[in-house]
Amino acid sequence: xxxxxxxxxxxxxxxxxxxxxxxxxxxxxxxxxxxxxxxxxxxxxxxxxxxxxxxxxxxxxxxxxxxxxxxxxxxxxxxxxxxx
Numbered sequence: 001x002x003x004x005x006x007x008x009x010x011x012x013x014x015x016x017x018x019x020x021x022x023x024x025x026x027x028x029x030x031x032x033x034x035x036x037x038x039x040x041x042x043x044x045x046x047x048x049x050x051x052x053x054x055x056x057x058x059x060x061x062x063x064x065x066x067x068x069x070x071x072x073x074x075x076x077x078x079x080x081x082x083x084x
Contacts (some may be wrong), residue, residue, distance in 0.1 A: 011038055011045065015052050 001072070018031050026034070038045040076082075 011048065012052070014038070015049065018053075019056060 013070055014034060017026055018034060020026065038049050
């Protein structure tokens with residue numbers, strides 16, 4: 001595997017640590033340090049971080065929309081209404 005591709009894969013696993021929450025997760029300040037360190041490596045690394053975070057954010061927004069739709073459907077069913 002080319003060295004550049006290997007570094008990106010290594011950083012991807014590091015970036016996944018940013019998504020962990022709860023017990024054992026990094027603190028917010030530690031997560032900021034990781035982002036700053038990756039960004040500081042090069043402009044390309046900064047773009048990698050941006051893409052990674054925006055893709056995850058888009059996924060969260062999509063899930064939020066799905067949950068809202070399901071809640072509306074459950075509410076309508078609870079009221080005896082037909083779903084449209």
